[in-house]
Amino acid sequence: MGHADVAKPPSLNASTTETKMFSNPTPSQSEIRLDLAAIAAGEPVEAVIHEEVASEESILEIDRFALHYGSFKALHDISMSVPKGKITALIGPSGCGKSTLLRSVNRLNDLIDGVRVDGDMRLSGDSIYGRDVDVIELRKRMGMVFQKSNPFPMSIYENVVYALRIDGQRNRRVLDEVCERSLRAAALWDEVKDRLHESALGMSGGQQQRLCIARAVAAEPEVLLMDEPCSALDPIATQKIEELMDSLVPHYSVLIVTHNMQQAARSSHYTAYMVLGRLIEYGPTQRIFQNPKLPETEDYITGRFG
Amino acid sequence: MVEPRPRTARAAHGGGTLLSAGEPVVWLMAAGLGLALAMIAGLLAMILWNGGATFWPRALVEVSTSDGRVHLGEVSRHERYRPTPEIYARLDPEVRDRAEHDAAAHEGTLGRTLLRTANYDLTGTHFTWIDDFEIEEGGRSEPEWGVTIERLEWGRFYGTPTRAVEQGRTVAEGTEDTWAWFEEVHPRLRSLWRQKRSLETHDVGRVNHELESARLELREAELREGVPPEWIGAWGELQRARQGGSAEEIADAEARVDRIENAGFVPTQAFREAVAEFESREAAGRERFAEIVGEVESLSQRMDGFEVVMRTADGTEAPLEVADIVRAIPQNRLGIVGRLGVYLSRWIEFLVDDPREANSEGGVFPAIFGTVAMTLIMTIAVVPFGVLAALYLREYAKAGPMISAVRIAVNNLAGVPSIVFGVFGLGFFCYVVGASIDELLFEAKLPNPTYGKGGLLWASLTLALLTLPVVIVATEEALAAVPRSMREGSYACGASKWQTIRRIVLPRAMPGIMTGAILAMARGAGEVAPLMLVGAVKLAPELAVDATAPYVHPDRSFMHLGFHIYDLGFQSQNSEAAKPMVFTTTLLLIILIMLLNVIAVWLRTRLRRRFAGSQF
Numbered sequence: 001m002g003h004a005d006v007a008k009p010p011s012l013n014a015s016t017t018e019t020k021m022f023s024n025p026t027p028s029q030s031e032i033r034l035d036l037a038a039i040a041a042g043e044p045v046e047a048v049i050h051e052e053v054a055s056e057e058s059i060l061e062i063d064r065f066a067l068h069y070g071s072f073k074a075l076h077d078i079s080m081s082v083p084k085g086k087i088t089a090l091i092g093p094s095g096c097g098k099s100t101l102l103r104s105v106n107r108l109n110d111l112i113d114g115v116r117v118d119g120d121m122r123l124s125g126d127s128i129y130g131r132d133v134d135v136i137e138l139r140k141r142m143g144m145v146f147q148k149s150n151p152f153p154m155s156i157y158e159n160v161v162y163a164l165r166i167d168g169q170r171n172r173r174v175l176d177e178v179c180e181r182s183l184r185a186a187a188l189w190d191e192v193k194d195r196l197h198e199s200a201l202g203m204s205g206g207q208q209q210r211l212c213i214a215r216a217v218a219a220e221p222e223v224l225l226m227d228e229p230c231s232a233l234d235p236i237a238t239q240k241i242e243e244l245m246d247s248l249v250p251h252y253s254v255l256i257v258t259h260n261m262q263q264a265a266r267s268s269h270y271t272a273y274m275v276l277g278r279l280i281e282y283g284p285t286q287r288i289f290q291n292p293k294l295p296e297t298e299d300y301i302t303g304r305f306g
Numbered sequence: 307m308v309e310p311r312p313r314t315a316r317a318a319h320g321g322g323t324l325l326s327a328g329e330p331v332v333w334l335m336a337a338g339l340g341l342a343l344a345m346i347a348g349l350l351a352m353i354l355w356n357g358g359a360t361f362w363p364r365a366l367v368e369v370s371t372s373d374g375r376v377h378l379g380e381v382s383r384h385e386r387y388r389p390t391p392e393i394y395a396r397l398d399p400e401v402r403d404r405a406e407h408d409a410a411a412h413e414g415t416l417g418r419t420l421l422r423t424a425n426y427d428l429t430g431t432h433f434t435w436i437d438d439f440e441i442e443e444g445g446r447s448e449p450e451w452g453v454t455i456e457r458l459e460w461g462r463f464y465g466t467p468t469r470a471v472e473q474g475r476t477v478a479e480g481t482e483d484t485w486a487w488f489e490e491v492h493p494r495l496r497s498l499w500r501q502k503r504s505l506e507t508h509d510v511g512r513v514n515h516e517l518e519s520a521r522l523e524l525r526e527a528e529l530r531e532g533v534p535p536e537w538i539g540a541w542g543e544l545q546r547a548r549q550g551g552s553a554e555e556i557a558d559a560e561a562r563v564d565r566i567e568n569a570g571f572v573p574t575q576a577f578r579e580a581v582a583e584f585e586s587r588e589a590a591g592r593e594r595f596a597e598i599v600g601e602v603e604s605l606s607q608r609m610d611g612f613e614v615v616m617r618t619a620d621g622t623e624a625p626l627e628v629a630d631i632v633r634a635i636p637q638n639r640l641g642i643v644g645r646l647g648v649y650l651s652r653w654i655e656f657l658v659d660d661p662r663e664a665n666s667e668g669g670v671f672p673a674i675f676g677t678v679a680m681t682l683i684m685t686i687a688v689v690p691f692g693v694l695a696a697l698y699l700r701e702y703a704k705a706g707p708m709i710s711a712v713r714i715a716v717n718n719l720a721g722v723p724s725i726v727f728g729v730f731g732l733g734f735f736c737y738v739v740g741a742s743i744d745e746l747l748f749e750a751k752l753p754n755p756t757y758g759k760g761g762l763l764w765a766s767l768t769l770a771l772l773t774l775p776v777v778i779v780a781t782e783e784a785l786a787a788v789p790r791s792m793r794e795g796s797y798a799c800g801a802s803k804w805q806t807i808r809r810i811v812l813p814r815a816m817p818g819i820m821t822g823a824i825l826a827m828a829r830g831a832g833e834v835a836p837l838m839l840v841g842a843v844k845l846a847p848e849l850a851v852d853a854t855a856p857y858v859h860p861d862r863s864f865m866h867l868g869f870h871i872y873d874l875g876f877q878s879q880n881s882e883a884a885k886p887m888v889f890t891t892t893l894l895l896i897i898l899i900m901l902l903n904v905i906a907v908w909l910r911t912r913l914r915r916r917f918a919g920s921q922f
Contacts, residue, residue, distance in 0.1 A: 108797060108798060136800055139797065140800030143799075146791055146795060150792050150795040152809075153792075162796070166799065166809070167800075219799070219800070225798075
């Protein structure tokens with residue numbers, strides 16, 4: 001799961017960054033080349049955020065957000081704004097905290113013992129980590145798709161309308177309508193319309209993941225959070241999911257964590273690059289992939305990192 | 307880059323020894339499993355063989371012995387024993403020859419046969435040992451007209467029908483005529499007998515219940531009004547005098563009641579009405595009772611006086627009331643089909659009838675009912691309770707030394723001897739909870755306890771406590787096995803903790819919980835020791851569910867197959883006859899528990915199918 005890759009001590013990354021330091025022994029102030037060893041040692045780092053981001057209307061505002069697992073600081077003062085109606089990708093090496101950041105948005109990390117946070121996030125201007133926030137109400141405004149598909153042990157139909165069921169919706173017409181709309185949105189309707197009342201566990205892996213997307217969009221979330229949704233899927237299923245993400249915007253705002261550089265390049269509008277719990281560079285995907293401001297980012301996206 | 311090690315270097319230390327391949331361990335495991343299977347199969351085979359054969363009508367054998375006696379009966383078993391030398395000295399020369407011959411052929415042992423000769427009312431014994439050497443040459447035969455008679459009292463009777471008597475008049479003579487007459491009148495007389503029994507049990511029971519409830523209502527009124535005991539005593543005497551006393555006694559009793567009323571206690575109008583109500587109900591009850599007695603008498607007149615005279619093997623003639631004969635079987639005349647019919651009819655009687663003859667004959671229906679009812683109530687009580695406890699332990703309680711201690715305590719509870727639970731059930735449920743219920747709700751019945759003694763409910767709850775650890779442990783394991791991703795998926799949809807538990811965790815854990823319930827059921831159904839303290843009794847023909855209000859009586863004592871086995875095996879006066887019944891009852895108990903388990907497993911499979919699917 002997401003937290004597991006962050007829970008690893010950063011020593012692996014630190015050793016890779018040390019080689020980098022030797023290859024570039026005298027970092028000068030004029031060059032904007034970051035000293036990753038210094039980052040690992042805890043020096044503050046200012047993220048490079050492209051000016052295009054500021055021009056977008058934002059749905060999710062992350063404001064100097066930091067997170068500790070016990071004594072380990074997994075996220076360092078991250079500030080970024082996620083634009084509305086666009087797909088924003090979080091990329092970075094394993095253990096850089098992107099899944100943790102994603103799971104902090106709907107406060108799933110609350111379920112883990114020993115987690116402590118500083119700073120705040122705002123969803124459409126409403127505080128997420130404020131003192132008297134109702135976490136359950138908050139989660140209802142977001143949808144989430146996990147790395148490994150996790151359909152519930154019930155029928156396809158019940159899976160899709162789960163969020164409505166827990167809100168106490170009983171009206172059959174409303175439920176039927178939401179079920180069809182969500183399954184159509186997840187490009188699954190034609191495949192399953194004749195077996196809506198069969199167990200969801202009988203579907204293929206790709207279908208299960210699309211079912212989870214249908215479930216996540218059923219309650220009309222303001223933000224859709226996706227945690228490496230294609231990592232367990234074959235290329236064809238991956239392509240379907242990517243097409244599906246395309247069709248979801250601009251109706252939904254999507255924040256996606258991915259390990260797959262091509263996927264980020266192909267399907268996202270904005271990309272944020274994270275290392276060691278810090279946001280390094282954040283801008284339009286085209287700029288990040290073709291003309292990044294930082295050489296680190298370029299190293300990473302071209303595969304020279306690590 | 308490390309140079310790959312040459313392949314041969316590895317093969318040289320050889321993975322080829324027997325031990326490293328693990329073969330001996332596999333054999334050991336297979337042997338362990340085989341032994342376990344063999345033991346189970348052996349147990350089942352023995353119970354099936356002994357229990358299944360009980361009701362099969364075997365041949366009736368007539369044996370003439372050297373002392374001039376003739377025995378008729380069923381062979382129970384044959385064995386060889388080592389005789390003391392004095393035995394030979396006492397024998398006649400001819401018989402001694404036979405005995406010595408027998409001993410020489412069998413390494414000095416003598417054979418003897420246990421014959422079930424029955425006719426307890428005539429001989430004072432149910433079984434007779436007959437030495438092989440005592441039997442005369444050709445002294446063993448299977449008489450065509452050896453008839454087994456199963457009757458209401460005195461156990462079985464073996465003999466030959468000789469004469470039929472109606473009201474003291476002989477109506478048929480000779481074996482075949484008598485048998486024909488018997489077959490004609492027996493069904494009619496049995497149906498009369500059944501009518502009589504129904505009157506004696508159901509109708510009389512209903513009247514008794516009515517009288518009892520009238521008395522209870524009066525007692526409640528007395529308690530409500532605070533009537534002094536002297537008045538109640540004097541008034542009771544007046545009632546008794548009115549039932550059957552002289553005019554003088556009635557006047558005396560009336561005077562005493564008046565005296566008490568004048569001395570200070572004046573019954574209110576409401577109480578007088580309650581008394582009048584009681585008197586009229588009691589009178590009605592007595593009238594109905596007299597009616598029933600009349601009906602029973604007229605039935606008896608139509609039934610009595612029909613006798614079949616049987617001649618035993620040694621020539622004694624015994625008249626037997628036809629109405630008291632449950633079943634007469636001319637078993638040497640029956641072919642395989644006829645015997646199968648007898649076999650089945652005995653099984654049916656065993657399954658649906660009440661016991662008779664100190665439980666060694668008749669059926670065990672009350673015990674079947676008691677076992678099933680107790681097991682079901684226990685399961686219904688233990689599963690929700692155990693699941694709730696496990697849910698709290700696993701989902702809500704904060705892990706720490708306290709929770710670990712609780713878990714250890716729960717696990718240890720499973721190791722407490724079951725009789726300890728029986729003592730607890732008696733001390734807590736019967737004497738504390740039951741006594742409090744009696745004081746609150748059944749005050750009028752005191753000092754007779756209603757819930758303040760052993761009963762079906764308390765036995766079920768005691769066993770529920772006994773099986774609680776099984777359910778808690780199984781449920782905790784099932785809850786822990788629900789994947790974290792499912793819970794997170796539910797939380798991400800905005801479900802609360804309880805909604806997640808109810809809609810995702812519990813359904814997903816249900817098969818595991820059912821496994822716990824099945825284990826608990828199997829353990830509870832087979833438990834006997836604690837039941838002896840909290841309500842299982844030798845004989846309780848009144849079931850916990852019947853037609854008298856309030857229809858369900860969880861306070862009643864009950865019969866249990868396990869306790870029935872113990873009772874048959876160790877408390878029966880006729881232990882030789884009870885022995886096969888022990889096996890039959892054991893067979894029945896095993897079948898019953900198996901059926902309950904099969905139903906539960908079937909339910910679990912249905913649940914599982916709902917969650918089955920591809921899990922890559």
